[in-house]
Amino acid sequence: GAGVSQSPSNKVTEKGKDVELRCDPISGHTALYWYRQSLGQGLEFLIYFQGNSAPDKSGLPSDRFSAERTGGSVSTLTIQRTQQEDSAVYLCASSLGAQPQHFGDGTRLSIL
Amino acid sequence: AQSVTQPDIHITVSEGASLELRCNYSYGATPYLFWYVQSPGQGLQLLLKYFSGDTLVQGIKGFEAEFKRSQSSFNLRKPSVHWSDAAEYFCAVGSSGGSYIPTFGRGTSLIVHP
Numbered sequence: 001g002a003g004v005s006q007s008p009s010n011k012v013t014e015k016g017k018d019v020e021l022r023c024d025p026i027s028g029h030t031a032l033y034w035y036r037q038s039l040g041q042g043l044e045f046l047i048y049f050q051g052n053s054a055p056d057k058s059g060l061p062s063d064r065f066s067a068e069r070t071g072g073s074v075s076t077l078t079i080q081r082t083q084q085e086d087s088a089v090y091l092c093a094s095s096l097g098a099q100p101q102h103f104g105d106g107t108r109l110s111i112l
Numbered sequence: 113a114q115s116v117t118q119p120d121i122h123i124t125v126s127e128g129a130s131l132e133l134r135c136n137y138s139y140g141a142t143p144y145l146f147w148y149v150q151s152p153g154q155g156l157q158l159l160l161k162y163f164s165g166d167t168l169v170q171g172i173k174g175f176e177a178e179f180k181r182s183q184s185s186f187n188l189r190k191p192s193v194h195w196s197d198a199a200e201y202f203c204a205v206g207s208s209g210g211s212y213i214p215t216f217g218r219g220t221s222l223i224v225h226p
Contacts, residue, residue, distance in 0.1 A: 042219050045215075056213065097212060098144060101158075106154075106155055
């Protein structure tokens with residue numbers, strides 16, 4: 001399809017394990033965003049990639065969180081040594097510059 | 113710094129009634145403004161946007177919003193709500209230059225009674 005694709009759609013893991021979440025943005029979109037949405041909460045900004053510029057990591061909550069974007073396309077969000085408070089829905093969005101964002105359906109992460 | 117306030121956490125309306133969801137923003141220049149809708153288990157879908165020009169903007173699914181600079185508001189309206197409109201609604205403010213990271217409000221949950 002032509003939309004933003006995220007995988008897996010659901011992930012259950014044990015506390016202390018590492019997880020990787022994947023995002024395939026819309027082809028040609030230069031900007032890519034990761035957000036975290038906890039139950040009943042709004043969107044918490046995590047990280048932003050724009051073209052070849054250095055990413056804006058100002059929203060990452062701790063050094064256990066990292067993300068990369070390879071070839072200006074696919075992005076992976078990695079959470080190391082997961083904690084129960086990391087349980088949330090992780091949303092990815094892409095856009096063309098300042099144009100409206102297109103969101104994926106998210107990855108629901110559950111930490112046991 | 114830009115910010116968005118959605119004062120209503122929950123709104124309950126009857127099917128067929130009119131709807132207005134409030135959004136107030138803080139931004140130093142002319143903002144880019146957006147409304148998104150999120151159905152359970154899904155990502156956010158753009159309803160409408162304001163960049164410039166006519167302050168009354170039309171969106172999908174029969175929604176409209178009006179930009180009022182003097183009130184720093186961008187309220188979302190619909191004249192007649194359908195049961196399928198029950199969802200979470202997010203207002204967002206963005207920048208026209210530099211960093212394009214939009215700021216989202218905390219969302220308003222719309223409940224529709226039959």
